[in-house]
Amino acid sequence: MSQFSLDNDLWCRRYRPTSTATARLVCLPHAGGSASFFLPVSAALAPRVDVVSIQYPGRQDRRNEKPLTDLALLADQVYAVLRHQPELPLTFFGHSMGASLAFEVIRRLEADTRTSVKLFASGRRAPSVFREETVHRLDDAGLLAEIRRLNGTSSQVLADDELMRAALPALRADYQAAEVYRSEPEATVSCPVTVLTGDRDPKTTLDDAHAWAGHTTSSSFEVQVFPGGHFFLSDQTDDVIKLLDQHFLG
Numbered sequence: 643m644s645q646f647s648l649d650n651d652l653w654c655r656r657y658r659p660t661s662t663a664t665a666r667l668v669c670l671p672h673a674g675g676s677a678s679f680f681l682p683v684s685a686a687l688a689p690r691v692d693v694v695s696i697q698y699p700g701r702q703d704r705r706n707e708k709p710l711t712d713l714a715l716l717a718d719q720v721y722a723v724l725r726h727q728p729e730l731p732l733t734f735f736g737h738s739m740g741a742s743l744a745f746e747v748i749r750r751l752e753a754d755t756r757t758s759v760k761l762f763a764s765g766r767r768a769p770s771v772f773r774e775e776t777v778h779r780l781d782d783a784g785l786l787a788e789i790r791r792l793n794g795t796s797s798q799v800l801a802d803d804e805l806m807r808a809a810l811p812a813l814r815a816d817y818q819a820a821e822v823y824r825s826e827p828e829a830t831v832s833c834p835v836t837v838l839t840g841d842r843d844p845k846t847t848l849d850d851a852h853a854w855a856g857h858t859t860s861s862s863f864e865v866q867v868f869p870g871g872h873f874f875l876s877d878q879t880d881d882v883i884k885l886l887d888q889h890f891l892g
Contacts, residue, residue: 672737673738675816
């Protein structure tokens with residue numbers, strides 16, 4: 643923790659800054675992902691929504707920082723940054739590892755008597771569903787093969803050896819954080835939860851998605867299924883943005 647920085651600009655990326663927003667959306671990327679993954683969301687929802695995309699250590703302009711391998715520690719740090727933000731109603735959107743991270747950040751906020759409006763958990767099994775996974779222990783070729791299988795990075799990037807070598811430490815650290823993460827079966831948040839999942843996602847079954855119902859004390863819970871695999875977001879961006887737009891209009 644001694645190297646942890648509360649520097650807002652390091653963690654919180656606002657691609658469409660706004661001073662007139664009436665709500666805030668905090669976006670948490672997938673393993674190996676960066677804040678820029680959510681740039682289309684910022685473009686669509688600003689200026690009425692303050693879209694904050696979280697940039698994890700170890701990637702892009704934070705590549706000289708050591709990436710974190712402990713999701714609980716990452717949640718501690720994201721929470722510490724968010725609690726210093728100007729107050730607005732908070733909605734969270736996390737994809738894959740980011741969904742688990744969002745859940746843990748909301749738990750920390752609630753322990754600090756700060757409420758959230760909603761959690762959108764995308765492409766991730768419920769926190770209590772644990773599987774023994776060891777992708778983070780594979781060699782570089784094996785790790786890249788898994789990324790290609792999930793189609794989480796553009797083929798152009800995957801074909802660039804220099805870019806991929808630079809990305810591997812963050813990818814491996816994120817996979818470790820996601821794979822060793824465990825939550826207590828009884829852990830809950832009080833906000834409504836909407837789960838988004840792809841109908842061909844090899845990482846999240848429909849049962850895994852519906853299991854999120856046990857992690858909210860709110861009576862408002864739903865699962866929305868989209869065509870696609872683990873990264874259905876990339877193909878269904880417009881529909882997902884419409885869903886978020888409806889949430890903020892409501």
